[in-house]
Amino acid sequence: MLKLQNISKSFGGVQAVKNCSFEIEKNSITALVGPNGAGKTTVFNLVSGFSNPDKGDIFFENKKLNHLPIWKRSRLGISRTFQLSRMFRNLSIEDNLLIALREDDDKFLKMFLRDVEGDKQEKNRIYEIMDFVGLKKDPKTIVTDLSYGQQKLFDLSRALLNSHEFLMLDEPVAGVNPILRDTFKKLLKELKAKGETILLIEHDMDFVRHVADTVIVMDQGSVLAEGDPEYIFSDKKVLEAYLGTTV
Amino acid sequence: MFAFLIYILTLICIYSIIVMSLNLAMGYTGLVNFGHIGLLGVGAYTSAILTTKFDVSFIFAITFAAILCALIGALLSIPSRKIKDDYFALLTLGFLFVSGAVFINWTDMTRGTLGIRGIVRPEGFAEPISFFVLTFIMSLVTFFILEKVTNSPFGRVLEAIRDDEQVAESLGKNIDRAKMVAMTLSGFFVGIAGVFMAHFIRFINPASFWLDPLVISLAAVVIGGLASLRGSILGVILVFTISESLRFLSLPSTMIGPMRVILFMIVLLVVILFRPKGIIGRADLD
Ligand SMILES: Nc1ncnc2c1ncn2[C@@H]1O[C@H](COP(=O)(O)OP(=O)(O)O)[C@@H](O)[C@H]1O
Ligand SMILES: [Mg+2]
Numbered sequence: 001m002l003k004l005q006n007i008s009k010s011f012g013g014v015q016a017v018k019n020c021s022f023e024i025e026k027n028s029i030t031a032l033v034g035p036n037g038a039g040k041t042t043v044f045n046l047v048s049g050f051s052n053p054d055k056g057d058i059f060f061e062n063k064k065l066n067h068l069p070i071w072k073r074s075r076l077g078i079s080r081t082f083q084l085s086r087m088f089r090n091l092s093i094e095d096n097l098l099i100a101l102r103e104d105d106d107k108f109l110k111m112f113l114r115d116v117e118g119d120k121q122e123k124n125r126i127y128e129i130m131d132f133v134g135l136k137k138d139p140k141t142i143v144t145d146l147s148y149g150q151q152k153l154f155d156l157s158r159a160l161l162n163s164h165e166f167l168m169l170d171e172p173v174a175g176v177n178p179i180l181r182d183t184f185k186k187l188l189k190e191l192k193a194k195g196e197t198i199l200l201i202e203h204d205m206d207f208v209r210h211v212a213d214t215v216i217v218m219d220q221g222s223v224l225a226e227g228d229p230e231y232i233f234s235d236k237k238v239l240e241a242y243l244g245t246t247v
Numbered sequence: 248m249f250a251f252l253i254y255i256l257t258l259i260c261i262y263s264i265i266v267m268s269l270n271l272a273m274g275y276t277g278l279v280n281f282g283h284i285g286l287l288g289v290g291a292y293t294s295a296i297l298t299t300k301f302d303v304s305f306i307f308a309i310t311f312a313a314i315l316c317a318l319i320g321a322l323l324s325i326p327s328r329k330i331k332d333d334y335f336a337l338l339t340l341g342f343l344f345v346s347g348a349v350f351i352n353w354t355d356m357t358r359g360t361l362g363i364r365g366i367v368r369p370e371g372f373a374e375p376i377s378f379f380v381l382t383f384i385m386s387l388v389t390f391f392i393l394e395k396v397t398n399s400p401f402g403r404v405l406e407a408i409r410d411d412e413q414v415a416e417s418l419g420k421n422i423d424r425a426k427m428v429a430m431t432l433s434g435f436f437v438g439i440a441g442v443f444m445a446h447f448i449r450f451i452n453p454a455s456f457w458l459d460p461l462v463i464s465l466a467a468v469v470i471g472g473l474a475s476l477r478g479s480i481l482g483v484i485l486v487f488t489i490s491e492s493l494r495f496l497s498l499p500s501t502m503i504g505p506m507r508v509i510l511f512m513i514v515l516l517v518v519i520l521f522r523p524k525g526i527i528g529r530a531d532l533d
Pocket of ligand 2 (some may be wrong): 030041042083
């Protein structure tokens with residue numbers, strides 16, 4: 001589904017991603033792990049179009065993505081979250097999510113064709129997703145009133161509502177309490193059962209072991225190892241890269 | 248006194264159009280456009296020149312001026328793809344300077360600093376009362392159209408762009424096109440306001456579209472509140488109430504101008520400090 005071929009990216013003197021290649025299979029959960037500064041978020045940015053590679057190619061469903069604008073990649077089916085929540089901070093939860101769900105709302109002339117029945121269905125779809133992830137909050141409240149944990153659920157809801165084939169979650173459970181972490185484990189497995197393809201960034205080995213089919217370990221911008229979690233987390237090289245950072 | 252009241256009410260209607268259209272760009276879409284008053288001038292000069300020099304009808308002049316300003320608005324949106332926030336605001340200030348320079352220097356058309364006199368009101372609306380009614384209707388039409396736009400899903404996308412345009416784009420929105428539409432509409436309506444201004448005062452010169460109207464409009468939009476059209480109207484009413492009440496203080500006329508600006512600045516500062524979202528606004532910029 002997604003293929004990175006020899007991707008490199010530097011910022012000034014910092015080589016954030018170095019000759020990085022990997023592939024993601026349809027209907028799988030892949031965990032991207034590695035110490036802070038390994039280049040994981042940069043990989044997300046390169047795939048979603050927030051920045052462009054200096055070298056190498058990115059393919060999504062066999063279509064070359066290089067230099068496509070962000071919104072076109074989203075329309076091809078790439079949906080993502082951010083390591084630190086980013087929201088439309090002056091709008092309600094509901095409006096934030098409606099923007100993710102609607103596909104033609106950036107067309108000015110479409111606003112004259114409003115259908116009340118469709119609006120109602122959209123709202124129901126949003127309440128369904130909030131229910132599914134367990135985001136219990138009045139949808140009319142301003143989005144900045146969400147607690148940290150609720151923000152993480154909101155991020156997931158928005159990424160799910162944005163029409164997609166492929167989900168990228170940047171540290172969806174960083175800093176959340178153990179109960180919510182378990183909720184996320186369950187949610188991710190349910191999503192996979194529904195046919196989703198997910199790439200997520202996460203430090204916690206136990207979490208990754210539980211949810212991921214494949215683990216990709218990055219260190220200093222390159223892929224250090226790749227394989228199933230049991231094998232990867234017994235690998236000496238990997239443990240070395242990890243030790244002192246998260247274990 | 249009655250004549251004075253009609254005069255002020257007409258100005259309030261014209262400024263409501265200016266400030267609502269400024270709010271569409273600035274409050275809803277997050278594009279701080281100091282060039283707005285330059286566009287006001289382009290609308291005013293276009294209609295003044297067309298009707299006094301080329302003898303065209305008011306209807307033709309206003310249509311032409313509005314479309315011209317809409318096009319310039321669209322063009323002004325293009326640099327916002329690369330140039331963001333304060334830098335974009337600075338660039339639009341550049342447009343204000345350029346338009347001001349054109350009004351001063353293109354003397355064949357604009358008569359430079361002498362300005363254009365003898366602009367006439369449209370037939371049937373020569374009387375202050377009837378011209379006021381026409382202006383009032385135009386400001387109502389503007390209000391309802393912009394209310395429709397801003398309450399639509401498209402308006403919601405504009406607000407998303409204001410709050411975080413990259414995230415809006417990552418949700419599949421063509422943000423360049425949406426910003427262009429917002430600036431086009433904003434330019435269209437401020438162009439219309441410019442035409443009304445020219446035919447109301449019946450005299451324009453480059454100073455009519457310089458810093459005074461810019462300060463008044465910015466004060467009104469911020470005091471009333473970003474992303475609220477009702478707020479914009481309220482802001483205009485407040486600003487004019489403040490500024491006109493100065494007349495009754497029997498100050499020397501040379502002091503009224505500076506006093507007015509100082510007063511706006513004080514009110515602006517108070518609002519920004521104590522009500523950052525304005526009186527009935529719904530949004531703040533970073
Ligand atoms: N926009 C940027 N400008 C400059 N340096 C950056 C930028 N984004 C990332 N980097 C640098 O690239 C490296 C990788 O960062 P990142 O991809 O965020 O790592 P990770 O997500 O694995 O913690 C870091 O050294 C970081 O400082
Ligand atoms: Mg990161």
